[in-house]
Amino acid sequence: MGIFKRIKTIAKADINGLLDKVENPIAMLNEYSREMEQEMAKAQKALAQQIYVERKQADLILETKSLVDKRTRQAKLAINEGEDAMAKLAVQEKLTHEKQLAVYQQQYETIKEQTQILKDKLNELQQTYNELQHKKILLASRANVAQSIKQIQNVTASFQTDAIARGVARAEDQILLMEARVQAGSQFASPWAQYDAANRNYVDEEEINKELDKLKGEKQAG
Secondary structure (H helix, E strand, O other), X not given: OOHHHHHHHHHHHHHHHHHHHHOOHHHHHHHHXXXXXXXXXXXXXXXHHHHHHHHHHHHHHHHHHHHHHHHHHHHHHHHHOOOHHHHHHHHHHHHHHHHHHHHHHHHHHHHHHHHHHHHHHHHHHHHHHHHHHHHHHHHHHHHHHHHHHHHHHHHHHOOXXXXXXXXXXXXXXXXXXXXXXXXXXXXXXXXXXXXXXXXXXXXXXXXXXXXXXXXXXXXXXX
């Protein structure tokens, strides 16, 4: 192989390796999880700030209501004491605070709506994140199974089945040859050995009659 062809092959292998890493589904899911965690962190921070603003606005409303009530009492007291100038000033401040209170209350409703939007968005993100984690577990299991099957297929494809079959056939031939040699050797055993074997298997007439009588007796007893 030429040097330029080898360099091209190595470069192609490196690129394919990088593509495999980029297209790794589990790595992609992990990256999506990290991105969602970042988005959830941003949403939680924004919600915390929004809740703080809402509480400050509620405190401002309570403070303004208190001022309205205070100026109302001052105006009534001035009227009872015949101090019209003081009563007029108290009423003026009371009306000013009431207008401010109306604005603050309108702002508070808007802030509450924004708070609810942020809460809904955070809940949506949390639900999507939980679904992603569950799906990631299932997909990771499926990916592992697919990878295992792929490895098995690669191993199976590498089997030299023909060579193995030929080896088994040769082993079988060797065993047949060994058996034939043993059988051929037994043909040349001594005649006396064959005679002894025949005598060991011989059954005489007396044994036969005795067994017949035994079986007949068992039948009658039954």
